[in-house]
Amino acid sequence: MYSLDFVRPASLAEAVTALQAEDALPLGGGQTLIPALRQRLAMPGRVVALAALPELVGLRVEGGEIRIRGATPHARVAAEAPLPALARLAGGIGDPAVRHRGTIGGSLANNDPAACWPAAVLGLGGVVRVRGLAGPREIAADAWFRGLFDTDLRAGEIVTEVRLPLPLAAAYVRFRQPASRFALAGVFVARFAGGRVRVAVTGASASGVYRWTEAEQLLASDFSPGALAPLCVSAEGMLADVQAPADYRAHLVKVIACRAVAEAASGRTACG
Amino acid sequence: MPKDFGIGASSKRREDVRFLTGAGRYTDDINLPGQAYAAILRSPVAHARINALDTSAARAAPGVLLVLTGADVEAVGGLPCGWLIHSRDGSPMKEPKHPILAHGKVRHVGDPVALVVAETYAQARDAAEMIEMDLAELPAVIDMRKALKDGAGDVHEDAPGNLCYDWTFGTPQEETDAAFASAAHVTTLELINNRLVANPMEPRAAIGDYARHSGEHTLYTTSQNPHVIRLLMGAFVLGIPEHKLRVVAPDVGGGFGTKIYHYAEEALVTLAAKQINRPVKWTSERAEAFISDAQGRDHVTKIELALDAEGKFLALRTDTLANMGAYLSTFASSIPTYLHGTLMAGNYLTPKITVNVRAVFTNTVPVDAYRGAGRPEATYQLERVIDQAARELGLDPIELRRKNFIPADRFPYATPVAVEYDTGNYAATMDKLVEISDRAGFEARKTESAKRGKLRGFGVASYIEACGLAPSRLAGQLGARAGLFESAQVRVNAAGGVVVWTGTHSHGQGHETTFAQVVADMLGLPEDQIEIVHGDTSKGSMGMGTYGSRSLSVGGSAIVNATKKVIEKARKIAAHLMEASAEDVAFENGQFTVKGTDRSVAFGEVALAAYVPHNYPLEELEPGLEEQAFYDPSNFTYPAGAYACEVEVDPDTGKVEVLGFWAADDFGNVVNPMIVEGQVQGGVAQGIGQALLESCVYDETGQLLTGTYMDYAMPRATDIPMIGVDHSCQTPCTHNPLGVKGCGEAGAIGSPPALVNAVLDALNAGGHKVAHVDMPLSPARVWAAMRDAAA
Numbered sequence A: 001m002y003s004l005d006f007v008r009p010a011s012l013a014e015a016v017t018a019l020q021a022e023d024a025l026p027l028g029g030g031q032t033l034i035p036a037l038r039q040r041l042a043m044p045g046r047v048v049a050l051a052a053l054p055e056l057v058g059l060r061v062e063g064g065e066i067r068i069r070g071a072t073p074h075a076r077v078a079a080e081a082p083l084p085a086l087a088r089l090a091g092g093i094g095d096p097a098v099r100h101r102g103t104i105g106g107s108l109a110n111n112d113p114a115a116c117w118p119a120a121v122l123g124l125g126g127v128v129r130v131r132g133l134a135g136p137r138e139i140a141a142d143a144w145f146r147g148l149f150d151t152d153l154r155a156g157e158i159v160t161e162v163r164l165p166l167p168l169a170a171a172y173v174r175f176r177q178p179a180s181r182f183a184l185a186g187v188f189v190a191r192f193a194g195g196r197v198r199v200a201v202t203g204a205s206a207s208g209v210y211r212w213t214e215a216e217q218l219l220a221s222d223f224s225p226g227a228l229a230p231l232c233v234s235a236e237g238m239l240a241d242v243q244a245p246a247d248y249r250a251h252l253v254k255v256i257a258c259r260a261v262a263e264a265a266s267g268r269t270a271c272g
Numbered sequence B: 001m002p003k004d005f006g007i008g009a010s011s012k013r014r015e016d017v018r019f020l021t022g023a024g025r026y027t028d029d030i031n032l033p034g035q036a037y038a039a040i041l042r043s044p045v046a047h048a049r050i051n052a053l054d055t056s057a058a059r060a061a062p063g064v065l066l067v068l069t070g071a072d073v074e075a076v077g078g079l080p081c082g083w084l085i086h087s088r089d090g091s092p093m094k095e096p097k098h099p100i101l102a103h104g105k106v107r108h109v110g111d112p113v114a115l116v117v118a119e120t121y122a123q124a125r126d127a128a129e130m131i132e133m134d135l136a137e138l139p140a141v142i143d144m145r146k147a148l149k150d151g152a153g154d155v156h157e158d159a160p161g162n163l164c165y166d167w168t169f170g171t172p173q174e175e176t177d178a179a180f181a182s183a184a185h186v187t188t189l190e191l192i193n194n195r196l197v198a199n200p201m202e203p204r205a206a207i208g209d210y211a212r213h214s215g216e217h218t219l220y221t222t223s224q225n226p227h228v229i230r231l232l233m234g235a236f237v238l239g240i241p242e243h244k245l246r247v248v249a250p251d252v253g254g255g256f257g258t259k260i261y262h263y264a265e266e267a268l269v270t271l272a273a274k275q276i277n278r279p280v281k282w283t284s285e286r287a288e289a290f291i292s293d294a295q296g297r298d299h300v301t302k303i304e305l306a307l308d309a310e311g312k313f314l315a316l317r318t319d320t321l322a323n324m325g326a327y328l329s330t331f332a333s334s335i336p337t338y339l340h341g342t343l344m345a346g347n348y349l350t351p352k353i354t355v356n357v358r359a360v361f362t363n364t365v366p367v368d369a370y371r372g373a374g375r376p377e378a379t380y381q382l383e384r385v386i387d388q389a390a391r392e393l394g395l396d397p398i399e400l401r402r403k404n405f406i407p408a409d410r411f412p413y414a415t416p417v418a419v420e421y422d423t424g425n426y427a428a429t430m431d432k433l434v435e436i437s438d439r440a441g442f443e444a445r446k447t448e449s450a451k452r453g454k455l456r457g458f459g460v461a462s463y464i465e466a467c468g469l470a471p472s473r474l475a476g477q478l479g480a481r482a483g484l485f486e487s488a489q490v491r492v493n494a495a496g497g498v499v500v501w502t503g504t505h506s507h508g509q510g511h512e513t514t515f516a517q518v519v520a521d522m523l524g525l526p527e528d529q530i531e532i533v534h535g536d537t538s539k540g541s542m543g544m545g546t547y548g549s550r551s552l553s554v555g556g557s558a559i560v561n562a563t564k565k566v567i568e569k570a571r572k573i574a575a576h577l578m579e580a581s582a583e584d585v586a587f588e589n590g591q592f593t594v595k596g597t598d599r600s601v602a603f604g605e606v607a608l609a610a611y612v613p614h615n616y617p618l619e620e621l622e623p624g625l626e627e628q629a630f631y632d633p634s635n636f637t638y639p640a641g642a643y644a645c646e647v648e649v650d651p652d653t654g655k656v657e658v659l660g661f662w663a664a665d666d667f668g669n670v671v672n673p674m675i676v677e678g679q680v681q682g683g684v685a686q687g688i689g690q691a692l693l694e695s696c697v698y699d700e701t702g703q704l705l706t707g708t709y710m711d712y713a714m715p716r717a718t719d720i721p722m723i724g725v726d727h728s729c730q731t732p733c734t735h736n737p738l739g740v741k742g743c744g745e746a747g748a749i750g751s752p753p754a755l756v757n758a759v760l761d762a763l764n765a766g767g768h769k770v771a772h773v774d775m776p777l778s779p780a781r782v783w784a785a786m787r788d789a790a791a
């Protein structure tokens, strides 16, 4: 650790103002940022704490969407989300301490290539609302995630809300990386009215969360695991590290996608 | 009837009251008046020449009190290695200096380069980052197999070719080779015993303190053996006589071997405290622990087993490369030799055994003992090659073992690898294992798994270990540079209570409970009358500490002998008080009685008389009731047993789920069954870690790829199944007074081969012809093995 300014704003507006200082970063649950500070991998001069702002915490259903505020901790989503796939995803992140501190906004701003939330937001085709000095902006998920630890978030902006359309059926299945327990491959599938299907994959690709459009097309006409049989996932562009080589991740993407489809199709919501 | 106190009782661990209520006092909890803080600048690269270090900015930084580099401590001795190994040609091992701060060269990522002491830790760390290192990088020597090849580059100029020693042991090679030539079948396996990071919950820490008025140094440190640190640091590194050096190892949050060794930081804070005349504290961060705590295992082995047509083992031949890392840690050289080669007979009658080990320097963190230390490496090879032989010959792996076990009536049994097992009954532990694991029900469970698309497997491993380190004379002949006895003092107070000093150290093992049970039993006193004291060189004269499952068998024996001396003296006092002769006085349940009479006197009255010697045989006996004993064992102890594991493999992903683990151990007599069960379970958890999850990996430049828990997979509670533990098969040790053998490492020794054998059973029974997968059996590796077998 090292010395830095810790700002605890009383409102969102104050938070946005406090963030305009050079070298300032928002602090969500600190589950990623605090370890980075400790190891001196990030060295902001100021952090602006968001977790205690009531305007940024909570979730509700409105206009056919689930709206989750930016500093809502995973545990709250696990307990309250009306969509079982989301509750299960949030309930499977880290351990209880991580879930009670870590936030959806922090996870989306960070865009770790193995994180769970990006798969859900991309898989549901959600919208990320941010606020900066110039006011609010809305960014569609397809534009938000720009690659490894990279998003459309601009300096001085805060993720204030995530809006996720409610699907007919959805599931998130992940295969855990043995050490971190993040996703070695995680697949979020969602089926919407009119047969539209979205499939988002996390953990596997070296360029972060992505949509598996070939799978989406096949599933649109036959929403069953068997529909994916003709597909073969290439190892090119997959992550390779001490836990797994690229070809294994490529193999897993299909296995896990089949499991997610089976689960969504069966309407099973069991946790695991 | 289980006993409710004394030997055999599952007394609750008294130390847990302290630990569970936050009253434990660890090194980092200690803060001395005027204390300053140290940070260490470590090498960011694996191998480089140090052209220059510019410390001027660091020295001028706020709060900085002292900066030391290798040049400042050049005169200080190197960290010593406690065991001299000779190569097959008779030459001594290469023993390059292990400086407390790198000088001239850095040899691994994490090698300490400079010490910075400041008013606060943040200031020390800030200043350490200001030191400019001008390093000329050299090619890193990482892979042991490449390290021995020409042109690999040398980690040390005085160890050209990176070979530390080339050791051979056991039956002469020609005899073993001849047995192979006549064998009906030979099974060969090449395998890696993966490098591990011990990861005790408490990171290392050290505080140096210096009293200018008396010239006395005190070192508080996270050690398993404070007296050993006093000896090594005092005599070899800093030249401080023992009466001017006190070493305190207070509560220690787990050691697993990695806190045995004398580390540079201990010497550095001791030196620094004297130089600035203030206490100096250093506490390792977790990231630092990954690159500075000695690591474990890391062997590459080829093992061959020769069998006759009936499946009897004829001979065993091994060739191992053992990674020493960049420097020799305190016991590094002994682990792949005398703690490994001597166990290659396992539980079997194999008549010819030749073990070859080459120890190799690499640009990696030093490697030393980690729970089991050499014995897991021996057991893993042997128990894997036996299963592979059974598979090749179409034999049942349990039957093949039974056919070759040393029979119960053959003890004492001298193996071809120098040790003599005193007692054992390996068939009995295997029978017990088959019973508690419900081996008979396995086929039904397998069918059920198959219905769910899963491959179920069952695997066993037998093991033996040499514990109770160590008979000093034998150890000395084998190259040990220290004695390996243990000492104890038993002091009976005048008005109540007994204080027992032990030279062993408890850092999770529950000695304060177990040892009190032993003394309570002998003296017939309630356990709460006995206090166990350890961990401070100022409180007891000598001790060799805790490792190698030695504490009860060696340390406990010293306690027993000191307690016996107390009883013998008390008997004489009691005889005097009862006006009888000592031979006629019996001692039982805390009462001295004149045999055949109703005259008796309680132990407490005798103790009081010893300190208030009004009616006392002062002509023959000194007053007081306090005795000391040193115990040096005449042999190792040989705990042994059999482990079973049941797994399910997901053929789609390669994921292994451990469904059950069973341990049938022979630890000889058992003092506290609950603590023994906990030791076995903890050991099995670590074994599951090694077999399934943990692996310390360097890239070819020597950067550690697994330097955080995001990449280094530690076992979690959910990875550990229910573990069935049985220790009812008991063949007591014949040469120590308690008849105990030691239980601290067994779990970590027996479990990895049982688990890997279970996975291979699942794969082969499921139609995947896989002979070998290296640990850890990650999903990716198991999946790749199935894919490659199909190809």
Ligand SMILES: Cc1cc2nc3c(=O)[nH]c(=O)nc-3n(C[C@H](O)[C@H](O)[C@H](O)COP(=O)(O)OP(=O)(O)OC[C@H]3O[C@@H](n4cnc5c(N)ncnc54)[C@H](O)[C@@H]3O)c2cc1C
Binding pocket: A025, A026, A027, A028, A029, A030, A031, A032, A033, A034, A050, A070, A071, A092, A093, A094, A095, A098, A101, A102, A103, A104, A105, A106, A107, A109, A110, A112, A114, A115, A116, A117, A153, A157, A158, A159, A160, A180, A181, A182, A183
């Ligand atoms: C032990 C452990 C296990 C974990 N397991 C998982 C897992 O299984 N799956 C998973 O997906 N994740 C996992 N995580 C990560 C966890 O979900 C984190 O909470 C998340 O990555 C970051 O959220 P946070 O609120 O803690 O963000 P912080 O750490 O506070 O911040 C992270 C980054 O986001 C920025 N930021 C934070 N909030 C906002 C905001 N509202 N607007 C703009 N920028 C913001 C910060 O400035 C910082 O750059 C784990 C973490 C830990 C420590």
